[in-house]
Every structure is written in structure tokens, then in C-alpha cells.
Amino acid sequence: MEERQARTAFAALSQETRLRIVRLLVQAGPEGMAAGAIAEAVEVSPSNVSFHLKDLEHAGMIVPRREARSIIYSADFTGLRDLIAFLMKDCCAGHPEICAPALAAAQCKPSTGKKKARA
Amino acid sequence: MEERQARTAFAALSQETRLRIVRLLVQAGPEGMAAGAIAEAVEVSPSNVSFHLKDLEHAGMIVPRREARSIIYSADFTGLRDLIAFLMKDCCAGHPEICAPALAAAQCKPSTGKKKARA
DNA sequence: TCCTCATTTCAATGATTATTGAATTGTAGG
DNA sequence: CCTACAATTCAATAATCATTGAAATGAGGA
Numbered sequence A, B: 001m002e003e004r005q006a007r008t009a010f011a012a013l014s015q016e017t018r019l020r021i022v023r024l025l026v027q028a029g030p031e032g033m034a035a036g037a038i039a040e041a042v043e044v045s046p047s048n049v050s051f052h053l054k055d056l057e058h059a060g061m062i063v064p065r066r067e068a069r070s071i072i073y074s075a076d077f078t079g080l081r082d083l084i085a086f087l088m089k090d091c092c093a094g095h096p097e098i099c100a101p102a103l104a105a106a107q108c109k110p111s112t113g114k115k116k117a118r119a
Numbered sequence C: 001t002c003c004t005c006a007t008t009t010c011a012a013t014g015a016t017t018a019t020t021g022a023a024t025t026g027t028a029g030g
Numbered sequence D: 001c002c003t004a005c006a007a008t009t010c011a012a013t014a015a016t017c018a019t020t021g022a023a024a025t026g027a028g029g030a
Helices: A003-013 A016-031 A035-042 A046-058 A077-092 A096-106 B003-013 B016-031 B035-042 B046-058 B077-092 B096-106
Strands: A062-067 A070-075 B062-067 B070-075
Touching: A003 A016, A003 A046, A003 A077, A003 B003, A003 B016, A016 A035, A016 A046, A016 A062, A016 A070, A016 B003, A016 B077, A035 A046, A035 A070, A046 A062, A046 A070, A077 B016, A077 B077, B003 B016, B003 B046, B003 B077, B016 B035, B016 B046, B016 B062, B016 B070, B035 B046, B035 B070, B046 B062, B046 B070
Parallel strands: none
Antiparallel strands: A062 A070, B062 B070
């Protein structure tokens, strides 16, 4: 991932409404949510949510698709993954001791709420 | 990591000069660099670098220490790790298939530039 | 103490960014 | 074709952020 693209993504995630949208859409999964539903969920005006959705799309954090009269947005997991990779490449370059704890802290592997933590 | 703190960190990293400073300090390692040296490296005025350094410190991305007449800044690896964890927790929540590729993309384990990729 | 160097603080300016409400585009159904 | 609805675009305003240069702080050395 290019530095410029990474900065755009960081800027996108630095805004309260936009970060809430991303988290909402990550929760929603590939199914996604209509712009109107997102606006309602995060409690902002339609025109304002549209503004932020466009910014997030431009930043590669979400992806839109049309469905009847609605436009459905879903999280762009590839973009999110690339951003994480960018950050890790930076701070793990010569500092692998940082990565491992990050993974643990993210609880990436343990199945959340399930019985067994690992195979 | 709190959402507010994460947003502050994202905002800090979204600015060109500040991102360059962070990458520079990650490269520099725990030894760190003096404010003046940083200013010279990223080619901005002393007062401007001071402005950005303060912002990065506030965001928990760097940490200062005094040494004789200089103030030495170094990357805050804990803060960086926490930010990565925040991002991963968000996008890996129920989507572990994203994490693994992120790690690979970050080339977290392979020793960069060395002969052997793995033990 | 006096002088110098390293850095920060301050106030002012310019540049981005967020928010609002009205007007517009595009889709579907009667 | 006309109406209703979903979402976006647009222009204006308010708010936040970045940059600059001058002045202040603080640590050492002569």
C-alpha cells in the first residue's frame, strides 16, 4: 500500500462519524447496509452521511453497490487488511517483538465467546 | 485502546510530515533522534516540527526524553502496537480470514533483506 | 554570570474539513 | 407520465488544522 493511500485511510478513520460507520459495517459483514439505514444508525443527516460514505469509499474502507432504490455499503476488508499491513510493516520492520503482542491483544485467533481458544 | 485515543492516533498519522516522522523514528529504534535532527531529516522548520512532535506525543505515537541540551524523541512501540490491535480487533471481529493475510503482507516474520526467509 | 545553542511557545494567517438545508438525480410503482 | 422515495450534489458557513516568523524558555560551557 502506498503511503498516500494509507494517509487517506488514516484521515478517514480519524473522524468520529466515519469510524462509527466503518465499525458498523464491519459488524454488518458482507451483506452491508443501505445508506439510509447507516444514517439512522449513526444519527446524522442523509446528506452528511453521504459525504462521509464518499470519503470512506475514496479511502478504500468501504464499497458500494446498488440494489433497487437503495445503495448498499459494506466494509472493504481488503482495504482494511492492507492498512493493517502498512502499519505493521512500518513498526515491525526490525521490531517483530511488537507484532506478536499486537496479535494477542487483537484476540485475532481465539474464537470470541466460544469454548476452545486454539486447536 | 479507547476509540477516542485511536482516532487521535489516526489523525496524527494522516498528516504527511507526521507520518514521515513516525517512520523515521521507527527506523531509528529505541535510540531515537533529537528534534533538530528530525526537523532536518524531514525538511521542515524547527517550530513546525515541534508542533507535529507535540501532536504525535499526545497521540501516543512517540515519547520524548531530555539529553543534555537536546530533546530526544523515539517511537512509542507500545502505542503503535495498541493502534494495530484496535484496528485488528475491529476488522477481525468475526473475520479472522482477514488477519492472516495481513500478517503475511506485513512480512512480519521474514527477516527483511537477509538471505533466509525463515528458520 | 554571560553567551550560545536547542527547542518550544505564541499570535497571525492561510488552507482543509465538517455541517446544513435546498435542489437534483435516479429508481420504481400506480 | 406522474408521484414517491433513496441518495447525492451543491453552495454557504462554521470549525479545525498547518505554517510562519518572532519571542521566550531552558541547559551547558567560557
